[in-house]
Each structure stands twice: as C-alpha cells, then as structure tokens.
Amino acid sequence: MIFQHEPELLAQERHLGHGAFFVPVPDPPPEPLEELLLRVESSNEQFVELPVRVVQISATHIALAPADAKAARASLAPLIEAVRSNPGDGATWVFWGATDSSAQPVAPEPAPSEPSEPSLPPEDKLLYDQIREMSSNEKMQLALKGDRNARLLLLKDVNKSVQTFLLQNPRITIDEIRYIAGYRQANPDVLVAIAAHRDWGQNQGVLAALVRNPKTPAPTAVKLLDKIAPAELRRLAKSGEVPRAVQTAARKKVTD
Secondary structure, three states: OEEOOHHHHHHHHHHHOOOOEEEEOOOOOOOOOOEEEEEEEOOOOOEEEEEEEEEEEOOOEEEEEEOOHHHHHHHHHHHHHHHHHOOOOOOOOOOOOOOOOOOOOOOOOOOOOOOOOOOOOHHHHHHHHHHHHOOHHHHHHHHHHOOHHHHHHHHOOOOOOHHHHHOOOOOOOHHHHHHHHHOOOOOHHHHHHHHHOOOHHHOHHHHHHHHHOOOOOHHHHHHHHHHOOHHHHHHHHHOOOOOHHHHHHHHHHHHO
C-alpha cells in the first residue's frame, strides 16, 4: 500500500499519537486484522515501509496500527519534517496489493452500498464462490462450524440472518466480535445479542464499537453507556460522529 498526500501525511503525525494511521479505504478493502506492509511515500520520493495491522474499517477509512508505534514515529520523523519544510500538492494514493502506475487516487468517499467482490487468494476465492452457491441452510451450518475465513465471508453475505449463527460458532474470537460490533452492515438483532452476552457485553472495545454503531438500536446503545469507561464516555459526549441519542445521553452522564 502507498499513501501520498502532504497535508494528510502531516495529519498522520497526530494520528500516530493515538497509535494508528488512517487512510482512505482501497477497493476492495483488506480484511480486518490483516497484517500488511504500509509504504508511506511523499512527492519528493522519500518513503518508509512499516509492518501494520488492520484494526478498524469504516465506510471511508481504515485504521492501521503499526507493530511498534514509537519506532514508526521515529522512522517517519525525517520524511514528515521534509514535507513540513517543503509542502507540495500531491494526491492520496492507496493501493491494495501490487502497485499499478495506471491506478487513480482514492478519494475519501463513502463506500458503495453494494459490496464489491473481494480480492482473495485462490483457496479463499474458491470458498467465496462456494458460499455464493449455498442455500440459506448450508450457510447457517457453515456459520456454526466454519473457520475464520468462512466467518468473515459469511459476515458480508446478503442474508443478514446468517450473522446470528456466527455468534454461536465456538471458535469465534473477541477480535471478530469487536469487528462485528462496529460493522455498519450488521444485523441489529446480532448487535443486541452481543450487548447482552455475559463476556462480550463487558469488553470495553466491544462496548465502544456498539455505542458508536448507528445500527445498534438506540435503547440498547444508551443503556450500554452505564458500562463505558469515563474517558470513552467523555469522547462520546464530544464526538459528532456518534448517533445523536448516544451523544446526548453521554453528555448528560458527563455533566451529572
């Protein structure tokens, strides 16, 4: 992946203070928790390559956490300083996989309503094609017993009722639950089930994802604020990117 744009590159310095890069979503996006090599390049051809992990995917951006945030800041410091002293008019470029000189800049626009077919390795492409041909009952059985790749593919299936069966898979991980909790195409009933779970409903990462997700029913999201840590509650009260009911309730709790 390559990221190039002077003003936004300078903004990454602030983002790194919180432990992650934020870049526009390439099409198709990488999978959550995928490990990547991020190449950060400026218009003066200076570049840094860093190992990162996909920790969050929204409609417009992905968050990439470097393996070592302190080392990442140190590696980027000379490049950022050069850009600060000699800013240019570069574009934002995000490539997924091999670079292509004919590719166009990726603008931070909302993702299309209909998901594109994912770019997958051969074995996963075969699984993707198999899932597309399955009946609803076969998809539900796979959701109950399938491995991580199958679970991630089924999460994006057009039949949202399949998501309910994913939660019953004994091998599902807390990282997957956290991702589903923040997934904007999640079945609201699934989000309510996650909130009510004895363990998942106590995890701060899961709770934060649930209350920020507009698909979480407002009564459920507001009730979860009782479990949110004070620091996160203050962020919710100030954020303009959370559902209005959540922001209003968070402000009330902060001022009480």
